[in-house]
Every structure is written in structure tokens, then in C-alpha cells.
Amino acid sequence: MSKEILVVLNRKRGSVKAQLTRIKDFNNNPDEKDKIKLESKIDTLKSLRIKLSDIRNEYYEVVVKDSDLERLELEILDLVDDCENIQVRIKNIISKIDLKNNDVTSCGNSFNNIKLSYIQLPRFNGSYHDWFNFKEQFISLTDSNNSLTDSQKLYYLKSTLTGIAKDIITIDDSYTSLFECLKKRFENKKLIINSNFNEILSLEKFTHESAKNLRTLIYCCQKHLRGLKVVGLELNEFSEVLLINLILRKLDKETRKNYELNLASTELPKWDDFMDFLLKRCLILENIQTNNAIIVPSERIYKTKSFLAKLDPVNCVICKQQPHPVFRCKKFNDLSVYERFNSVKRNNLCINCFSSSHRVALCKSSRDCHNCSKRHNSLLCGNFERKFDSQRSQISETLTTLEPKLNVNSDCFKPKQTIPYVESFDNERGEFVGHAKGHSTGVLSTAIVYCQNNRGELFPLRMLLDCGIMCNLISLNVPPCFWDWKVNE
Numbered sequence: 001m002s003k004e005i006l007v008v009l010n011r012k013r014g015s016v017k018a019q020l021t022r023i024k025d026f027n028n029n030p031d032e033k034d035k036i037k038l039e040s041k042i043d044t045l046k047s048l049r050i051k052l053s054d055i056r057n058e059y060y061e062v063v064v065k066d067s068d069l070e071r072l073e074l075e076i077l078d079l080v081d082d083c084e085n086i087q088v089r090i091k092n093i094i095s096k097i098d099l100k101n102n103d104v105t106s107c108g109n110s111f112n113n114i115k116l117s118y119i120q121l122p123r124f125n126g127s128y129h130d131w132f133n134f135k136e137q138f139i140s141l142t143d144s145n146n147s148l149t150d151s152q153k154l155y156y157l158k159s160t161l162t163g164i165a166k167d168i169i170t171i172d173d174s175y176t177s178l179f180e181c182l183k184k185r186f187e188n189k190k191l192i193i194n195s196n197f198n199e200i201l202s203l204e205k206f207t208h209e210s211a212k213n214l215r216t217l218i219y220c221c222q223k224h225l226r227g228l229k230v231v232g233l234e235l236n237e238f239s240e241v242l243l244i245n246l247i248l249r250k251l252d253k254e255t256r257k258n259y260e261l262n263l264a265s266t267e268l269p270k271w272d273d274f275m276d277f278l279l280k281r282c283l284i285l286e287n288i289q290t291n292n293a294i295i296v297p298s299e300r301i302y303k304t305k306s307f308l309a310k311l312d313p314v315n316c317v318i319c320k321q322q323p324h325p326v327f328r329c330k331k332f333n334d335l336s337v338y339e340r341f342n343s344v345k346r347n348n349l350c351i352n353c354f355s356s357s358h359r360v361a362l363c364k365s366s367r368d369c370h371n372c373s374k375r376h377n378s379l380l381c382g383n384f385e386r387k388f389d390s391q392r393s394q395i396s397e398t399l400t401t402l403e404p405k406l407n408v409n410s411d412c413f414k415p416k417q418t419i420p421y422v423e424s425f426d427n428e429r430g431e432f433v434g435h436a437k438g439h440s441t442g443v444l445s446t447a448i449v450y451c452q453n454n455r456g457e458l459f460p461l462r463m464l465l466d467c468g469i470m471c472n473l474i475s476l477n478v479p480p481c482f483w484d485w486k487v488n489e
Contacts, residue, residue: 005062012055013076016048020082027089035097038090045087052076052083121156125163128195129223131186132230134160143179150175189231196224200243206252211285217250218278240271247274255281317347317356326354327379341380351376 023041056076063069121141124134142148142156154175161168168185170177203220206213221243225235235243248256259277263269313323319331326332326349332340341351349356352375353365360375369376371383445465 005058009055009058009062012051013079016051016055017079019044019048020079020086023086024082027086027093035094038094038097041090042087045083045090049080049083052079121160123160123162124165126165126186128186128188128192129199129227131192132227135183135187154178192231193228193233196227199224200246203247203250205250206255209252209254209285211282211289214251214255214278214282214285217247218275218282221247221275235271237268241268243271244269244274317349318343327377333379337380337382344380351380353377 023045026041056073059069059072059076063072119141122134122137124130138157138160142153145153148156154173157175157178158166165182165186168178168181170181200221203217248259251259258281259274262277315321315323316326316329316332318326318329326344332343335343344351344354347356350358350360350363352360352363352367354377355363363375368374369381370378371381374381447463447465448460449463451461
């Protein structure tokens with residue numbers, strides 16, 4: 001029985017020796033060592049030393065002769081020494097690796113001393129076409145950060161939500177439940193596809209060439225095509241032709257014309273070729289607009305500026321009271337023709353236009369006297385005073401005959417409680433009846449005015465004073481003989 005146990009112990013000892021040999025070969029290998037593997041070898045050596053101690057104790061129980069026991073004990077001690085030597089060598093290798101890593105870390109820390117701006121977390125407002133982009137960025141920045149707790153992740157996730165996405169609430173109020181609820185709510189393949197399609201269809205049509213608008217269109221197409229690719233929709237020959245025709249309808253006339261000129265054959269266009277054309281077109285427009293913005297000094301356009309000096313108004317030279325023209329001066333018009341003429345001469349005025357800057361010989365006015373066609377003002381003409389006196393007497397006689405006929409108690413001056421309402425305008429009768437809301441009416445004042453026709457004749461007419469009227473009306477009762485034109489009845 002003891003011989004069988006002795007054989008088993010010898011086999012155990014040989015197994016330990018073989019493991020030590022393999023570890024020696026690993027250390028002697030010139031290839032670069034991995035720190036984790038070296039640490040695992042140290043753990044193996046510790047277990048081998050425990051095994052050797054157990055084998056030695058078992059030898060003490062089985063071997064009877066002291067000479068045999070001494071020989072076996074020396075062999076076990078040699079194996080233990082080998083374990084210690086190998087363990088020391090491995091620790092030396094590990095220390096060298098640590099020193100090398102410390103050098104790299106110290107070099108990296110010098111760059112880490114530079115303060116960089118904080119990374120702004122992505123925002124999500126509930127748009128379906130923005131969900132996948134938000135999801136990828138948030139997972140890479142926050143979800144995969146193992147140093148953050150679930151409470152911190154939940155806080156960051158809630159701070160990034162806006163719009164309808166912010167209204168989503170879960171029962172557990174945990175990070176995992178909220179993130180899963182967002183995925184179920186917005187990771188809708190059908191709605192994401194519809195949202196991207198609608199964004200492409202809603203692009204505004206260009207009315208003129210613009211590099212800025214064209215580049216915005218290119219970025220918008222690339223963004224939504226990437227969103228469709230995320231959900232598994234790839235471009236094919238049919239979709240490329242359909243999309244090209246759709247985008248062409250959004251472009252201006254000149255860009256469409258250039259695209260047709262660049263087509264070398266009648267084959268179906270490719271989407272990549274179409275995008276290359278748009279990019280080149282955008283560069284051309286940017287260069288043209290930049291060159292137009294630069295003004296060459298020799299070709300610079302100088303704009304003329306006009307300045308107006310506002311002078312204080314000068315009072316009339318006749319009455320010395322108000323800043324009005326001489327022909328509108330009441331004091332001047334009350335004078336006789338002889339007194340007017342002397343007043344003009346006394347103030348050194350032009351007898352034609354009443355200007356103080358020149359005399360009648362240098363007057364540039366094209367108007368002459370309306371009575372005698374001579375080179376003086378009508379207010380200085382002797383014929384005007386004689387004719388005016390005769391007409392004034394005729395007017396006074398006419399006025400005395402008209403005034404008794406004016407009855408202020410007539411029905412036309414009495415206010416009415418209601419006014420008839422007519423919706424249409426009667427063209428045949430030439431009448432228009434308006435409607436004023438409410439029951440109150442107002443009375444417009446009248447005046448008798450003296451009108452002069454082209455022949456210089458004065459006659460009285462009763463005028464209705466209405467400041468809000470938009471047209472000029474005359475009664476058909478006025479005798480046509482006073483006018484040079486005929487009233488259409």
C-alpha cells in the first residue's frame with residue numbers, strides 16, 4: 001500500500017516540476033509580456049508552493065528510511081527555490097511594465113492639464129427623425145459611462161428632454177424605465193420614415209440663385225437620407241430617380257438649366273452624381289458672390305448726397321405780419337389797383353410775379369395778365385377793377401333775389417329719425433343712397449360762393465360743406481350757359 005502512495009506522490013511532484021518548467025519558458029520568451037498574464041503566473045506559483053508543502057508532509061508519513069526521506073526533501077526544496085526565483089523575476093518584469101506605463105501616463109497628463117470646454121449633451125424635442133441621432137450620442141456620452149450612478153444618469157436624461165418628450169413619465173421613475181419608455185415611444189419605424197419624407201417634401205422652392213440656400217438643401221437631404229438608412233431603407237435605382245426629380249423642382253431655373261447641360265448621356269442619372277453637381281454648383285455660386293462683394297477702388301460708385309437748408313419763414317413785405325405770398329395778403333387785396341401798383345414799386349417787387357429778387361424785365365414767369373395779356377400781374381390791371389365792380393353789382397342784385405327764397409324752416413333742414421337703406425346703386429337714375437347705422441343724424445352747413453367761369457363771369461352757387469366727401473358733385477339745376485362744357489345728363 002505504501003508503494004502505491006509513494007508512486008502517486010512522485011507523480012504529483014513531477015506535475016509541479018513540469019508546471020514550473022513551462023513558467024520558466026514563458027519568462028525566457030523575448031516577446032512583450034502582458035501584465036495580467038504575469039500576475040496570473042504569480043498566483044499559479046503560490047498554489048504550486050502550497051502543493052509542494054502538502055507533498056512533503058505526505059512523504060513524511062509514507063517513507064520509512066531516513067536516507068530516502070532526505071533525498072526526497074532536497075528535491076522538494078529545490079522546486080520551492082525555483083518557485084521563488086521565478087516569482088522574483090516575474091515581479092521585476094511587472095515593475096518595468098509599471099514604470100513604462102507611468103512614463104506614458106505622465107506624458108498624457110501634460111496634455112490633460114489643458115482645460116477643454118464641457119461637452120454639451122444632445123437635446124431631444126420629440127421629433128421622430130432626430131431620435132436615433134440623440135440615442136447614439138446619449139449612449140456614448142452618458143449611458144456607457146460606468147462612473148455615473150443611475151440617479152445621475154436619470155438627471156442627465158431628464159435635462160436633455162424638451163417639448164413633448166419632456167412630458168413622458170414612468171411609474172418607477174428610474175433611468176432604465178425612462179430610457180426604455182422613450183425607445184418604445186419614439187423608436188417607431190413607420191413614423192420615423194414618414195417624418196423624414198415630410199421634411200424632404202416640405203423643402204422650399206428657390207426663386208433665385210443662392211449658395212446658402214443650396215448648401216442648406218444639400219445638408220437637409222443628407223441628414224434625412226441618413227435617417228432613412230438607419231431604419232433600413234437604402235437607395236435604389238427607382239428611389240434615386242424619384243428623389244432627383246423631386247429636388248430638381250425645388251431648384252431655381254438657372255441651376256436646373258446647368259444640370260441638364262451637364263448630363264452627358266440619356267441614361268438615368270445617379271444620386272451620387274447629382275449631389276456632386278450640387279456641391280460644385282454651390283462652390284461656383286460662393287466664389288461668384290464673394291467676388292461681387294469685393295469692390296475695386298477704381299470702380300467704386302460714389303453716391304451723391306443732397307442737403308436741404310431750412311430757412312425761417314419771412315413775413316409778407318406788405319402787411320409785415322404773416323409769412324404769406326403778396327397776392328394772398330388781405331391788406332394788399334383791399335387796396336385799389338393804383339395803391340397796389342405803388343406798394344409794389346415802393347417795396348422794389350416785380351410787377352409780374354411779386355418777387356423781390358428781380359425786376360419785370362428779368363422775370364422768368366410764363367404767366368401774363370389774364371385781362372389784357374400784358375406783362376404785369378392781374379391784380380395790377382385797371383381793366384380788372386372796372387370789370388370786378390360791374391360784376392359785384394350784378395352779384396348783389398342776384399343775391400337779393402335768392403335770399404328770400406332760402407327758408408331755414410324747410411323740411412330739408414329737419415333731422416329725420418330713420419334713413420332708408422338701399423343695397424344697390426341705381427346707374428340709370430344716377431342716385432346713390434347710403435345707410436348710416438343708428439338713429440342720430442347730422443346737419444351739414446352750406447355757404448353761398450361766387451364762381452367765375454372761363455369768361456370771367458361771376459355767379460352765386462350754394463355749396464354743401466362736407467369734409468368727408470370723396471368726389472365732386474354739381475347739380476343739374478345749374479344753367480349750362482354759365483359753363484364752357486356741357487353737363488352729361
